[in-house]
Amino acid sequence: MSLPAKKYDVFQAIADPTRRQVLRLLAEKELPISEITSHFPISRTAISKHLKILSEAELVIGRKVGREKIYRLHPEPLTELKQWLSYYEQFWSNKLSVLKHVVEKEEESGLQVVRSKEEMERSSGQ
Amino acid sequence: MSLPAKKYDVFQAIADPTRRQVLRLLAEKELPISEITSHFPISRTAISKHLKILSEAELVIGRKVGREKIYRLHPEPLTELKQWLSYYEQFWSNKLSVLKHVVEKEEESGLQVVRSKEEMERSSGQ
DNA sequence: TTGACATGAAACCAAAAGGTTTTATATAAT
DNA sequence: ATTATATAAAACCTTTTGGTTTCATGTCAA
Known part of the structure; x- marks a missing residue:
């Protein structure tokens, strides 16, 4: 049924x-x-x-x-689309988010992460 | 061509x-x-x-x-979808955004808008 | 009450979508 | 060299999609 x-x-x-x-x-x-x-x-x-x-x-x-x-x-169902999209946002958007994931993986593996201010700025450029 | x-x-x-x-x-x-x-x-x-x-x-x-x-x-093209979606976000999501538009219209029309703290909180509830 | 208007519903149609099976070709492994 | 693997390409099939035309029905206006 x-x-x-x-x-x-x-x-x-x-x-x-x-x-x-x-x-x-x-x-x-x-x-x-x-x-x-x-x-x-x-x-x-x-x-x-x-x-x-x-x-x-x-x-x-x-x-x-x-x-x-x-x-x-009646736009409410678009939230479903938004949710679907949000999953992929981690992959593209700004390079910063990519960095974020690298960092998370490195943290998981117990590594210490140290990056310079210059590196941060290079990575976040469009 | x-x-x-x-x-x-x-x-x-x-x-x-x-x-x-x-x-x-x-x-x-x-x-x-x-x-x-x-x-x-x-x-x-x-x-x-x-x-x-x-x-x-x-x-x-x-x-x-x-x-x-x-x-x-290669998720980049999803930005197009995100942009498309963003247009509609103003219509649904939280009641706050609805309020925001009301306010904008009121502002356009030269009206002064005053709302109480309580009203704000009521409006922003899921 | 007689048209005019706004929509609904049905029948029909061509092209696109989502599959399959078959055949061919390049690369890897023995 | 031969066979097995991984994909590509083509031919074919059925259902869905996006559209049309035609006819029926309810509502508004004169």
Whole structure:
């Protein structure tokens, strides 16, 4: 009896450039489907499908108002992305973080680490 | 004449769960294709294709050593993802950032903003 | 109440994605 | 020299994706 099993996760949802643009739009303000569509060269139906996918990923929330369906941004699921990313941050970002890991390994191995001020500055440059 | 025009960008590259797992593996240490494959239930050829996609997105780098091709993580392109994400951080995360924007708007409009210490603390709670 | 508007839903389509199997080629080991 | 290993490349297959067109339905306005 597994859970509903969302068909679209955040990673898939943001993989498409059109959907990313839609998110940007909705970040400005909530909009009905027709208005969203007016920003794109594709059909209203296509946009509707993108919205359904974003909706399944819970990146947007739609509510019906009269004959319109108004969507707004719901950014919370992006935290999952952020967490995923955070794992890799240790590997790139500034050279300092690389140094940090070298140091941690050296500390684990019981070595004493001494670096000069000059070395620090060389390492932290972009 | 336009640039090479990468077929796969970071967003697409990380959309697939298998590719995300491959990245995780390579974060531990560099590995030849056959070893990577041994961690998955799919064929070596399939893994090879995933690696090609990751390679196009420049998330991994492969070098030939003897008859093996050894891949290692190259996380730099993830900065693009981070930048993309950073735009949305203002919208979710802590309530404080929401407050921050309210304040900015109020400041724009020339209003003076005064909040109590208690209000600050209430707003910053997870 | 009769259109016009906004969306929903279904049927359809071509291309891309994610696999497989088969065949070829270079390198290593015996 | 021969065989085993590691990968590359090509052909093929099925499902998913991103789009379209067409038709149905609910709501607003005249």
